[in-house]
Amino acid sequence: MRAVAVRGFGGTPELMDISVPRPAPGEVLVELTAASVNPIDLGIAAGRLPLPHVTPLVLGVDGAGRVTETGEGVHGLEPGDLVHGQFFRSPLGHGTFAEYAVVTEFPDHGALQRVPDGVPAEIAAALPTAGMTALGVLDALGLRAGQSILITGATGGVGTIAVQLAAARGAEVIATARPDADRWIRELGAAATADHTAGDTAAQVRKTHRSGIDAFLDLTGDTAGFGEYAGLVRDGGAAASVTFTAPPELLASERIAVSNFEMRDKPDLLARITAEVAAGRIMVPVQRTVHLDEVPEALARNGAGGARGKTTVRIR
Known part of the structure; x- marks a missing residue:
């Protein structure tokens, strides 16, 4: 073969x-x-x-x-x-x-x-991998309706599904995206975007969300930027990385919950995300x-x- x-x-x-x-x-x-x-x-x-x-x-x-x-x-x-x-x-x-x-x-x-x-x-x-990851990490973050979340790497395979799932939960999604992807990612459910090619993405988010955000999801592996983005999260919020870039000093944070996400119970996640696609709620x-x-x-x-x-x- x-x-x-x-x-x-x-x-x-x-x-x-x-x-x-x-x-x-x-x-x-x-x-x-x-x-x-x-x-x-x-x-x-x-x-x-x-x-x-x-x-x-x-x-x-x-x-x-x-x-x-x-x-x-x-x-x-x-x-x-x-x-x-x-x-x-x-x-x-x-x-x-x-x-x-x-x-x-x-x-x-x-x-x-x-x-x-x-x-x-x-x-x-x-x-399977993109859908299970997106669903599992949003579960881990405990994202709820009315909360805000910054997703870096939002236009990739995991990100595009995470944007849809977060928006379906009633969250305000801030997605990093190039200008030519702005309209597309908004059509998937993002309420706002930050142009990561323009420099200082955290400053762009801080300008529009002066009181902070509730959650941050890293899909890029930007080790240097993780702490800065996590710093946008309000006390009691959560930050997670699917690329294991959350630094040790932040993993021990008492201000926010920080995790390097590891997928568990994959059969359940696959069944749930496939049901969302079959029902036409997620593309x-x-x-x-x-x-x-x-x-x-x-x-x-x-x-x-x-x-x-x-x-x-x-x-x-």
Whole structure:
């Protein structure tokens, strides 16, 4: 089968021909229709996840497709089922940038479920990691109606979903966005924007919100800027990073709750965010679709930063 993989940690992603994997007990084999690109893909290629791995290491964690074979002991899924999820599997190396992937029925590190009627495979593949992260971190922040939140990195895959979810909760969303994305991010639910290309984003927010904000969500990994943005949060508020950039001195803060968000209970998060999409309350902003042989270039572009919305991969 065709797959995008690296030959070892630190290698360059490339299209390869490798054997179709076989499902072990408790696993299912999925013929993939679509996948999507996430920042974590390059982290896996670089060896940043402390998990065993096989080589060549097939990249990609999000995908959607049909179950074609089940291993011994699988009871909830059967051939023909359309599924999607975060295909984390230990050892790493059986990712979704491939024509087939194996995943456990109940993943230890990811989540897998049937795709609801009416949700296209491309959307189902684009949703898991970004959607679960956005929903989980807003839960962790305890965001409520009437509160204000600053989201940095708002135009990315996680950010565009977080903006919608926060606005749906009745919060006032301040989103960082380039001028050419201002209208688009407002259409997704942002009440105000701050142009991070104009310099001193915190000052822009401080000017319009003199009494401060209730929450801050970092999606950029700006270690230097985290403290300044967190300083905008009023006493009793909350700040969180999904990129683990909240510094130790702030994690111990008694003024506001600060956390480096780590996703838990992924099956529940996937079920909840997929239900929001199936009901039409949340959209997944797919901005670009590539074919499997274009994935190495798409990964490089995503790693360079500034990607807007989600990039999906059409496998079949």
